[in-house]
Amino acid sequence: MLNIQNLHARVEDKAILKGVTLDVPAGEVHAIMGPNGAGKSTLSYVLTGRGGYEVTEGAASLNGEDLLALEPNERAAKGLFLSFQYPLEIPGVPALTFIRTALNAQRRARGEDEIAAPAFLKLAKEKAASLKIDFEMLKRGLNVGFSGGEKKRMEIFQMAMLSPKFLILDETDSGLDIDALKIVSEGVNALRSPERGMLVITHYQRLLDYIKPDRVHVLAAGRIVASGGPELALQLEAEGYDKYASAAA
Amino acid sequence: MSLASALKTGDLTELPSRRDEDWRWTDLRGLIRTLPPLSPKFEGDIGVGPFAADETLTLVNGQGAIDLTLAAGETRVISMRLISATAATAHAGRVRITVGEGARLTLLESHEGLGEGYLSEIALDIHLASDAVVERIVLASDAPEAVSVVDAEVALSAGARFAQTLLTSGARRQRIETRVAHPGAHADLRLDGIYLLDGQRHADLTTQVTHAGVDGTTSQLTKGMVADQARGVFQGRIIVQPGADQTDARMGHHALILSDKAEVDAKPELLIFADDVSCAHGNTIGALDEQAIFYARQRGIPEMEARAMLTEAFVGEVVERIEHEPAREVARAWVAQRLGRSNI
Numbered sequence: 039m040l041n042i043q044n045l046h047a048r049v050e051d052k053a054i055l056k057g058v059t060l061d062v063p064a065g066e067v068h069a070i071m072g073p074n075g076a077g078k079s080t081l082s083y084v085l086t087g088r089g090g091y092e093v094t095e096g097a098a099s100l101n102g103e104d105l106l107a108l109e110p111n112e113r114a115a116k117g118l119f120l121s122f123q124y125p126l127e128i129p130g131v132p133a134l135t136f137i138r139t140a141l142n143a144q145r146r147a148r149g150e151d152e153i154a155a156p157a158f159l160k161l162a163k164e165k166a167a168s169l170k171i172d173f174e175m176l177k178r179g180l181n182v183g184f185s186g187g188e189k190k191r192m193e194i195f196q197m198a199m200l201s202p203k204f205l206i207l208d209e210t211d212s213g214l215d216i217d218a219l220k221i222v223s224e225g226v227n228a229l230r231s232p233e234r235g236m237l238v239i240t241h242y243q244r245l246l247d248y249i250k251p252d253r254v255h256v257l258a259a260g261r262i263v264a265s266g267g268p269e270l271a272l273q274l275e276a277e278g279y280d281k282y283a284s285a286a287a
Numbered sequence: 288m289s290l291a292s293a294l295k296t297g298d299l300t301e302l303p304s305r306r307d308e309d310w311r312w313t314d315l316r317g318l319i320r321t322l323p324p325l326s327p328k329f330e331g332d333i334g335v336g337p338f339a340a341d342e343t344l345t346l347v348n349g350q351g352a353i354d355l356t357l358a359a360g361e362t363r364v365i366s367m368r369l370i371s372a373t374a375a376t377a378h379a380g381r382v383r384i385t386v387g388e389g390a391r392l393t394l395l396e397s398h399e400g401l402g403e404g405y406l407s408e409i410a411l412d413i414h415l416a417s418d419a420v421v422e423r424i425v426l427a428s429d430a431p432e433a434v435s436v437v438d439a440e441v442a443l444s445a446g447a448r449f450a451q452t453l454l455t456s457g458a459r460r461q462r463i464e465t466r467v468a469h470p471g472a473h474a475d476l477r478l479d480g481i482y483l484l485d486g487q488r489h490a491d492l493t494t495q496v497t498h499a500g501v502d503g504t505t506s507q508l509t510k511g512m513v514a515d516q517a518r519g520v521f522q523g524r525i526i527v528q529p530g531a532d533q534t535d536a537r538m539g540h541h542a543l544i545l546s547d548k549a550e551v552d553a554k555p556e557l558l559i560f561a562d563d564v565s566c567a568h569g570n571t572i573g574a575l576d577e578q579a580i581f582y583a584r585q586r587g588i589p590e591m592e593a594r595a596m597l598t599e600a601f602v603g604e605v606v607e608r609i610e611h612e613p614a615r616e617v618a619r620a621w622v623a624q625r626l627g628r629s630n631i
């Protein structure tokens with residue numbers, strides 16, 4: 039599924055990723071934990087192709103397809119989805135219009151037929167109900183005036199609508215109260231399947247009580263410095279990141 | 288001093304130039320070195336216009352004049368087609384519209400450039416009697432090499448309401464000017480506009496509103512997008528004369544610049560000579576939000592489509608203020624078509 043080999047990346051002259059190697063097979067959920075500034079968000083942006091990041095070495099592929107050679111929208115059409123730490127507000131574009139535009143663009147890119155309006159609306163109503171999203175909210179400008187929790191729920195809603203093959207969740211727990219965290223986690227867990235992989239990026243262990251990972255990796259100073267089972271997250275929660283910070287330096 | 292008077296006299300010095308403060312960004316004298324011959328009477332096919340209406344008034348090559356009167360209490364929806372049909376010729380046309388007391392007019396005005404490289408000036412006089420209501424929607428589709436001036440003089444009476452939306456794709460040089468005499472007296476004015484310019488097109492949306500009496504309202508919203516080497520000009524002047532208290536006037540102009548070589552010049556002016564008024568203006572010029580573009584692309588929307596979608600949303604606010612539903616649909620389709628074609 040997702041293979042990252044010795045990935046180096048920098049922003050302007052500052053090296054952020056210094057040789058990340060990671061393999062997430064289909065059906066597995068891997069967590070990436072690490073202190074602030076370790077390069078967690080950079081990793082998600084480099085994988086999805088955001089401008090301003092320069093890959094200087096290494097490779098990243100999804101199901102054997104070289105991600106780094108593709109435009110961001112082409113990566114999305116291949117099934118890569120990033121749930122943003124800070125989802126953007128898009129004034130004047132209703133959420134439903136935005137998602138339908140995205141879904142149809144992906145389908146066109148894959149040579150599939152566009153989804154018809156009735157089928158799309160039916161699907162949207164189902165998914166919105168399961169995420170406890172008021173359908174009327176989907177007719178307003180995407181994320182405009184939404185609370186932090188509503189924005190995160192809207193990310194999961196988009197994920198459910200677009201049905202990607204590989205999900206990256208960047209600090210999805212930030213800004214969520216416990217009720218919102220449960221709803222969001224249930225939404226993510228509903229998407230777990232043997233064909234789908236996930237990379238859950240988080241600073242805190244809390245999210246991993248709800249989205250249980252198969253593997254946990256520690257990212258510090260641009261490298262994976264430790265990997266283990268779910269117990270590693272608990273250990274980090276108890277001991278902090280200090281020893282990895284020094285190990286990386 | 289105008290294009291029309293230059294055409295009449297053959298005197299190029301009659302053309303407005305950059306030395307005239309109100310024309311500093313839309314210099315005609317520097318552009319027009321010789322006057323082309325006057326446009327002939329045109330007998331060919333003019334096709335159908337962009338608006339559907341029960342009644343259509345047509346002025347081709349400025350020949351003849353339109354004189355329209357609505358009797359008190361009448362309601363009419365009229366499509367008015369002002370057509371420049373012959374390439375490399377010049378003409379000036381006149382339109383007079385009188386709207387009687389309490390009458391309602393929806394004026395669907397199209398400026399259609401069928402020929403190339405023409406010079407056109409259309410002068411409109413629009414008079415609203417008390418409590419009359421006019422919604423004027425102007426779709427200016429001039430040829431890229433044309434020089435076009437549309438000059439409207441609007442006089443409101445007590446309790447009248449005039450609402451206007453200009454939609455323009457510009458021309459080689461284009462000026463659409465609206466001057467409104469506002470008596471206060473619970474008369475209400477809305478002056479909106481959208482310009483979507485690419486290539487080397489130029490559009491100048493100039494307005495002047497003079498509030499002369501108490502209790503008048505004005506609301507203005509203009510939004511624009513310039514790409515390539517295009518140039519957008521917005522000049523909005525609101526004058527509140529002594530004694531025009533309780534005037535409430537708002538003016539907004541917001542533009543997107545999508546290329547390094549494109550330009551927007553904006554001059555909002557509030558000249559207030561009364562004490563008890565509420566006036567505000569806002570003016571912003573910027574680029575599309577690159578983070579929002581990336582967000583849309585991450586969801587699978589190709590870059591060009593993402594840019595068009597965000598631009599459409601940006602100007603959509605102005606489209607939504609159009610009251611006449613079929614015209615709103617025409618405006619939506621026009622925006623979508625313009626953004627699909629331009630190189631953004």
